[in-house]
Amino acid sequence: MGGQDRESDAWVYVVNSGVLLDDAFASLTLKRKLERGRVSPENLPPSIVGRVAKADGPTVEAALEAAAAAAPVWGAYPLETRLDKVGELLCRRLTERAEEITRILVAEGHPVVLARWQVSGMLECFGPESLGFYRSQMHQEFRHGERRIQVRRCPDGVVCVNPPQNAPLSSALLGVTSIMAGNALVVRAPRSAPLGVMYVLHEVVRPVLEEVGAPPGTLNVVCGDPVPLLSAWVESPHVDDIMYFGSSENGVRFQERCLTAGKKPILELAGNDVVVVWKDADPELAAEALTESFYGSGQLCMIPNQVVVHPDIADALIASLVRQVGHIRPGRPEEEDVLLTPVLRNEKFFGCLRDALDKGAELACGGHAMQADESRDTAGIFLEPTVVVVRGLEGARDIDAVRHETFFPLLPLIVAERAPDEVLLERFVAYVNSNEYGLRNSVWATSSTVVDTFLSQVRSGGLLKINDSHIGFLPYLPTHGGTGLTGGVFGEANYPILRTSHLQGVSISPGSRPREAVFGAWNALLPTKVPTAFPTTFPTKRSQEF
Incomplete structure (x- = not known):
């Protein structure tokens, strides 16, 4: 968070999934004792493959403050840096570490075939074809006479992502595309499978952002309990968008909380x-x-x-x-x-x-x-x-x-x-x-x-x-997103780079006469029907006094 690692007195431990098949009760009991401080973390058995620091309330708030400070700075970076450079580097680094990422996913319980499937989706998300599509949607420019007309998407600000337990890493990386829109990102690594999320965001995404000079706080990752953390996001004045994964019943209720609090809800709920x-x-x-x-x-x-x-x-x-x-x-x-x-x-x-x-x-x-x-x-x-x-x-x-x-x-x-x-x-x-x-x-x-x-x-x-x-x-195609009970009332194909940004129209002129611009289209299409512009002289007494 804020470009720095923060230690904690509380930890979430990850048990090797293969050991769970042998003796789930004993392994989960050890996990609970470790997390409650009843067993010393020294000399951990091989069944424990890793641990992630658990964030407390002040840490969660500090992550949001860091994101809020970084968002306007990062959002001002050129699209070539935010999208092209970051996307190209992420695709390269993910490819280089594909086998390592797969091993971590397997350790967390994903069958190796499905782990590779998830990594494949990550690579497509940041591949050159998809990056080209994102760019075409984020910025378009046209010429209209002496004017440059732009239709562009601007970042919303601070985006928070709560990935699901069944596919947390691929969902967290989906949220990373919101950074390419110019947003600052806060991700919750789920307690059930935090290692893959924390590893890839810390060891792959963070170095890429540092390499392109992104300000500290552009990416923040915390591991914590979902209910208090989501409540902190909804209540925080720093948060603009929240990407929520969960059941349709819970998601629709969460959507109402977000709207009441003035947040944009981006829902990924059940599919049928x-x-x-x-x-x-x-x-x-x-x-x-x-x-x-x-x-x-x-x-x-x-x-x-x-x-x-x-x-x-x-x-x-x-x-x-x-x-x-x-x-x-x-x-x-x-x-x-x-x-x-x-x-x-x-x-x-x-x-x-x-x-x-x-x-x-x-x-x-x-x-x-x-x-x-x-x-x-x-x-x-x-x-x-x-x-x-x-x-x-x-x-x-x-x-x-x-x-x-x-x-x-x-x-x-x-x-x-x-x-x-x-x-x-x-x-x-x-x-x-x-x-x-x-x-x-x-x-x-x-x-x-x-x-x-x-x-x-x-x-x-x-x-x-x-x-x-x-x-x-x-x-080119989205990996997530849908309508109805899948995406809520704002549901659609989910390209987070687009969902966490908003359209803005721009006109850049060297100095046009405003009165001529008012009837620009009318004068161009019907030049004989009306005067070309407002009168340029004001003969009335009132105008002279003015």
Whole structure:
């Protein structure tokens, strides 16, 4: 904070995720004792892979003050420094440390495949194509006669980011793009997984900012409890924007608090993404994309959450999906083919599954807890990838797993009622647009008519992908953001560099006559209709006296 490290008497300890699989109780007990000061931090066992200083109230306030002091100074730096230079250096340094960052993520519990996926998203976010897009949106300039006309985005000021527990590092780096807009940034490293956030921001982002001469306080990172820290942000006069990750219920309430306090809320909440599979789709490719629903045991907001399928291809799709789901396996995070993560509290999964089956859904596969070796065990901390088949769009949203995000490995596949294709297409589009959530949508179809219909009529969601990975990152496109319960009333595709800045129009003239400028467009388009400007002489007595 403020360009300096600040020590603390309190610490948050990070337990190696592999050890948690061996004896979660003992490891978590040691973690709690260390954090409460009941065990000396000297001679820590190998199960403790790191620790992060925990911030107290005065430290949190000092971080906000440092950001407030830095924001106007940093915001005055040229865009070439803030955006081009910082983005180029970040991409280079992240590439150089990609393997090291991956190892830290794995130690915190991310399967190595998903850790690499997160790093891939970071690199796309700061890649040359994305940087070029940001620049095109941040500043445009035009000539109008003797004037230079600019449309530019100006920084909001101090931005605070509260990343989620399931993907804190990639979300924190998403917030770092707000620095390129000219903002000063304060990030909370979550207590459940603070090491990756603190390491990358301290060892990668901070040196880049120092290299370009950013003022101290441009970046500040603290680790603390979320409730008091968020309250401090909302109440602080220094804070302009708050980026909040969490459930839709909590996020909508937090949005109201922000608006009341005069803060801009930028919400990243639940997703309940729809994938549409039309009758002419490749069932093998579509099923491969649907297996992404089970990555991280479904504990990711941007995965497929429900499938709507044309009845002509339903049987082939279900058969392919069930077969490919067999390759989604649990295990230790460092193992190359592991994609499932532990689910420590699984009662909601079984309650949701019972609700679906009681309402007529059919179990296609899964439905049990299991151990890391895939043996079924009611005490297992992993869940089998589970697919349920729902017959008919009518009433499908009466099932909880269809209507709401589940956040565990349970995918409902809805087979539409038979009807003429033009009727089904209309129903599919209406179904997607009526989703209360709106993060991502995907369509698998080869018919240009079908594809064009979705492109022209689907307006919900922050991202729409056609015949592609649902979760894969691409240049130019946002990684987050959506409509409805996903993004709140201001929800849209989330480019934080744009969301944490505001438009400003600028005219630069060498010295134009103001009275001529008043009717500029009228005089240019209709020169014979009106005088070219106001009179330049004032013959009245009142004007002479004046």
